[in-house]
Amino acid sequence: MSQVMGLKAKLGLNVFKEGGEFHIKIREGKAKDQRLKKAILVCPAGLYSENPDGEVTISVDGCLECGTCLIACGPEVLEWRYPDGGTGVQFRFG
Amino acid sequence: MAAHEVSEGFDVIIAGGGLAGLSAAYTLASGGLEVLLLERGDYCGAKNVTGGRIYVSPVRELFPELWKQAPLERFIAHEEVSLMAQERSITIRYDGSELNEQPYQSYSVLRSKLDRWLARQAERKGAMLVTRSRVDDVILENGRVRGVRAGGEELRASVVLACDGVLSFVAQKAGLRKAYEAGNYALGIKEVIELDRQVIEDRFNLEGDEGAARLFMGDVTAGKFGGGFLYTNKDSLSLGIVVGIDALGNEEPDVAAPDLLDRFKQRPEIARLIRGGETVEYSAHVIPEGGLKAMGALYGDGILVAGDAAGLAMNIGVTVRGMEYAMASGYYAAQAVMNAYQKGDFSSTTLSEYRRLLEGSFVLSDFQNFRESLSVLENPRFFQYYPELVGNILKDLYHVPAGPKEKLYPTIRKHLGIKELGALFKDYRRLKKI
Ligand SMILES: Cc1cc2nc3c(=O)[nH]c(=O)nc-3n(C[C@H](O)[C@H](O)[C@H](O)COP(=O)(O)OP(=O)(O)OC[C@H]3O[C@@H](n4cnc5c(N)ncnc54)[C@H](O)[C@@H]3O)c2cc1C
Ligand code: SF4
Numbered sequence: 338m339s340q341v342m343g344l345k346a347k348l349g350l351n352v353f354k355e356g357g358e359f360h361i362k363i364r365e366g367k368a369k370d371q372r373l374k375k376a377i378l379v380c381p382a383g384l385y386s387e388n389p390d391g392e393v394t395i396s397v398d399g400c401l402e403c404g405t406c407l408i409a410c411g412p413e414v415l416e417w418r419y420p421d422g423g424t425g426v427q428f429r430f431g
Numbered sequence: 432m433a434a435h436e437v438s439e440g441f442d443v444i445i446a447g448g449g450l451a452g453l454s455a456a457y458t459l460a461s462g463g464l465e466v467l468l469l470e471r472g473d474y475c476g477a478k479n480v481t482g483g484r485i486y487v488s489p490v491r492e493l494f495p496e497l498w499k500q501a502p503l504e505r506f507i508a509h510e511e512v513s514l515m516a517q518e519r520s521i522t523i524r525y526d527g528s529e530l531n532e533q534p535y536q537s538y539s540v541l542r543s544k545l546d547r548w549l550a551r552q553a554e555r556k557g558a559m560l561v562t563r564s565r566v567d568d569v570i571l572e573n574g575r576v577r578g579v580r581a582g583g584e585e586l587r588a589s590v591v592l593a594c595d596g597v598l599s600f601v602a603q604k605a606g607l608r609k610a611y612e613a614g615n616y617a618l619g620i621k622e623v624i625e626l627d628r629q630v631i632e633d634r635f636n637l638e639g640d641e642g643a644a645r646l647f648m649g650d651v652t653a654g655k656f657g658g659g660f661l662y663t664n665k666d667s668l669s670l671g672i673v674v675g676i677d678a679l680g681n682e683e684p685d686v687a688a689p690d691l692l693d694r695f696k697q698r699p700e701i702a703r704l705i706r707g708g709e710t711v712e713y714s715a716h717v718i719p720e721g722g723l724k725a726m727g728a729l730y731g732d733g734i735l736v737a738g739d740a741a742g743l744a745m746n747i748g749v750t751v752r753g754m755e756y757a758m759a760s761g762y763y764a765a766q767a768v769m770n771a772y773q774k775g776d777f778s779s780t781t782l783s784e785y786r787r788l789l790e791g792s793f794v795l796s797d798f799q800n801f802r803e804s805l806s807v808l809e810n811p812r813f814f815q816y817y818p819e820l821v822g823n824i825l826k827d828l829y830h831v832p833a834g835p836k837e838k839l840y841p842t843i844r845k846h847l848g849i850k851e852l853g854a855l856f857k858d859y860r861r862l863k864k865i
Contacts, residue, residue: 405717
């Protein structure tokens with residue numbers, strides 16, 4: 338059996354360039370929105386989690402800029418744009 | 432009308448330097464137009480993910496000079512598809528002399544290499560490429576696109592090409608897109624796993640530059656719509672899964688996306704193939720798979736949309752195709768722009784030639800022919816029921832018990848009652864639509 342590599346370790350393999358402000362934000366008052374819960378399942382980088390108050394939070398470091406959360410949850414709950422030019426993930430293989 | 436409505440600025444601004452944008456830039460610059468391409472990544476390819484196989488045959492003639500030098504990985508000479516049940520799998524392998532004959536029909540690729548190289552070819556033809564530059568908005572005047580805003584600057588052009596990939600905020604800002612619907616998109620997750628060249632060739636039975644493509648369906652995606660893939664590169668493997676976003680977010684069982692890939696890697700069939708390899712990159716990207724019904728407008732006044740931005744990718748069950756559609760649509764968008772340039776008219780009426788060119792080519796013909804495929808294939812029976820059924824039949828057929836072995840026909844019929852046969856027949860009739 339191959340050993341399982343943790344998600345953090347996998348993300349650590351990627352090249353990221355620090356950028357300005359967060360490019361994904363949960364819209365005001367939507368942290369408990371049912372639609373946002375899907376992000377926890379669908380995000381391939383595991384960046385969403387639910388806190389004990391039932392609010393979903395995002396930690397945007399490691400974001401692969403795939404767009405899955407935007408499509409699963411919708412623009413009503415997420416304010417989503419690409420990070421500034423030349424920042425964010427830079428794939429070396431793709 | 433004057434030959435050039437807009438005197439300041441460029442003939443064409445292209446948003447996005449993926450395969451669609453670069454193919455358009457290459458073609459337009461070859462035709463002598465003044466092209467500016469803006470790419471948000473550090474280099475072209477820095478943001479792009481693919482599974483790994485490009486079919487060159489349909490686009491070979493469109494770029495006759497390109498293919499000899501292109502940094503492709505391996506030509507695909509061996510095909511396998513596996514149906515995965517929870518505890519077993521069934522594999523069909525296809526080798527054929529036709530797969531080994533030049534010109535080869537398909538190759539494995541890594542986007543960061545391919546796109547970067549294509550960017551250089553476009554620059555050589557005279558296109559101007561600016562990387563690390565994100566297009567933020569389009570300049571709209573009376574409903575007509577006049578250019579883009581990027582990095583606080585207004586950049587004007589006679590026509591804008593939105594080649595900014597599946598989410599296409601550029602087409603959205605120009606009012607050409609339909610709202611996102613999860614059912615029309617899939618998530619692709621991938622690892623690039625480095626492995627010694629010799630090990631790859633021995634393990635996959637490859638001679639020289641031959642490559643293997645392996646596709647997997649069934650338990651790979653926990654029975655959700657999608658599949659797994661493995662492509663051999665020169666000295667790495669591309670391993671990943673594609674799964675419908677709607678199925679992932681809304682269908683039982685709840686499995687987190689990263690876990691799906693880990694489960695796939697731990698299947699004994701897969702673990703064996705990647706053993707000793709070292710993961711060097713983890714990537715993900717959304718794939719449009721809604722076909723014709725999900726497509727927005729392909730053109731408007733002063734703007735054309737190509738590649739994933741236009742929804743031109745297709746998911747036919749286990750295999751995704753998008754790269755050749757991106758390249759061809761970039762090419763045809765460039766043709767339509769050059770004709771509009773001759774006329775000095777970039778209105779949507781003139782630019783509508785783009786759609787006719789796509790309709791006359793393999794691009795929209797394929798989308799027409801496969802228009803039912805998503806609705807037919809989105810049948811969970813294909814991803815759960817059949818893999819288990821076929822697996823169980825084979826298990827019993829191959830099983831030799833301590834006592835006498837049952838006759839073959841009753842063994843099969845045990846799994847296939849009248850109801851199952853009826854359902855099978857219905858699914859078969861639906862399959863005929865694709
Ligand atoms: C996991 C996976 C497996 C796949 N497997 C296959 C396969 O085996 N075969 C196949 O043919 N297809 C496959 N596809 C689909 C294929 O990769 C896509 O269809 C193809 O990459 C589309 O090319 P494109 O040029 O239209 O878009 P992209 O490659 O997405 O390029 C868009 C470009 O625009 C840039 N951009 C975006 N927004 C802006 C902005 N605002 N300003 C400036 N630049 C911007 C991006 O950085 C990017 O460079 C797969 C996709 C995935 C995710
Ligand atoms: S864009 Fe992709 S990786 Fe980034 S937060 Fe959304 S789902 Fe996660």
